[in-house]
Amino acid sequence: ESSAIVIDGKSVAKQIREEIAVEIARMREATGIVPGLAVILVGDRKDSATYVRNKKKACDGVGINSFEVNLPGDTTEQEVLNSITKFNEDPSVHGILVQLPLPKHMNEEKILNAVGIEKDVDGFHPLNIGRLAMRGREPLFVPCTPKGCIELLHRYGIQIKGKKAVVIGRSNIVGMPAALLLQREDATVTIVHSRTNNPEDIIRDADIIISAVGQANMVRGSWIKPGAVIIDVGINPVEDPESPRGYRLVGDVCYEEVVKVASAVTPVPGGVGPMTIAMLLSNTLSSAKRMHNFN
Ligand code: NDP
DSSP states (O other): OOOOEEOOHHHHHHHHHHHHHHHHHHHHHHHOOOOEEEEEEESOOHHHHHHHHHHHHHHHHHTOEEEEEEEOTTOOHHHHHHHHHHHHHOTTOOEEEEOSSOOTTSOHHHHHHHSOGGGOTTOOSHHHHHHHHSTTOOOSOOOHHHHHHHHHHHHTTOOOTTOEEEEEOOOTTTHHHHHHHHHHTTOEEEEEOTTOSSHHHHHTTOSEEEEOOOOTTOBOGGGSOTTOEEEEOOOEEEEOTTSTTSEEEEOSBOHHHHTTTOSEEOOSSSSHHHHHHHHHHHHHHHHHHHHTTOO
């Protein structure tokens, strides 16, 4: 019985962070400039607070200055816009990130539009997404999670050009930009979503699958073409009385089944998750380099 290569996102991300740390030191020595990332957190969602804490820790680890603003959940939209303006104008800040989701009373579109595109390290500004979608245009930044998925394929030498790719999910932050990126890499891309009939028949055709749904163990081994490559973005808590927290995290893909059919698969945790933060650091570094004409 064959078994898939396990794509080790944790160790690839570690390697990337080391590469970034070297570049940051080189830039600092040559120019005195230290890249800076500003993170705006609104409200007190525990998961968001954890993500922000992890991002700050990752910045510390590579030598990026981090600036953090915490606003209460009942703050006004104007307060958030004011923070963004302040960071847009601050030359020591090279990247601005608004942690999503925002509280319901806020207009996400208006807030993301306010981030200067040259500091939009999340790549969520419509101009950056629009350029990603257009031929012959270059976005200044690409969203971190899909970028991390593609980086894993590259670092494992997996060819994308000419392959049939299926992306499951079409969210603004993962599924849609992942499909656009695969298309830029010359894959033939199909998008599957909650209204797709018989998704398994489409997924079974794919050489490369990126799943970003948020449903534990949805993609079964029988849905996979033998030898396919699977990038599992999903992070789903499932009850687990054995675990001290009472739950554990699994992907969208039924790992035990697909590992027997696929040629390569990302685990959850330890696959795409660590890559997302590594790409955020990478985007922040390239922003600082671009702003200061440092190569
Ligand atoms: P969203 O909820 O925004 O989007 C989910 C997408 O999946 C939607 O497009 C939805 O379709 C589609 N979908 C839902 N049910 C089905 C189904 N049964 N069959 C096919 N498609 C379905 O989620 P996100 O994109 O934000 O996140 C997806 C997952 O990735 C989550 O588990 C999240 O935790 C994880 N994630 C992980 C990150 C990481 O760093 N590893 C970063 C970001 C997210 P429709 O459009 O029709 O509603």
